[in-house]
Amino acid sequence: MKYWLIKSEPDVFSIDDLKDSPSGITSWEGVRNYQARNFMRDEMKKGDLVLFYHSNCNPPGVAGICTIEIESHPDLTAFDPESRYFDPKSHSDKPVWFLVDVKFASKFNTFIPLEKLRSKAELQQMKLLQRGNRLSVMPIQKTEFDTICEMGK
DNA sequence: GCCAACGTTGGC
């Protein structure tokens, strides 16, 4: 099993929006970064555990946990000219963009702000904390996942 | 709202 962190702007889609989705499941649409896509397309497996991070808000931080429910399939919003995620390079016979479906698992009792993550010695290696990091889907270590879950209790 | 960091685009 692998461990991941995904970012979302809560103004756009928050962990409560995920919780309120039908069956707590949503397609993680709109990712338009190749590295992030490759993680979703090639490496995320059903049952993997995922931290849900709120970005571009005050304060940013980890809000809870979800799981991979459905493995890689094409991101249909790329085919839709009306969608803000439309990409004319992607065609249904040869899709460029892929996504996974994630399922709500739990919300932390304590929201963990970025500042708290930065202050933890065990988390200093996390990609999330590296300067200039912009990846919205990234792998994390089990030890990091466990540390953050403990902080969120 | 600013701006540093990074990814993508496109001319050459």
Next chain:
DNA sequence: GCCAACGTTGGC
């Protein structure tokens, strides 16, 4: 294939 220009991300 290089690299300048541009657009986006996301913390602050």
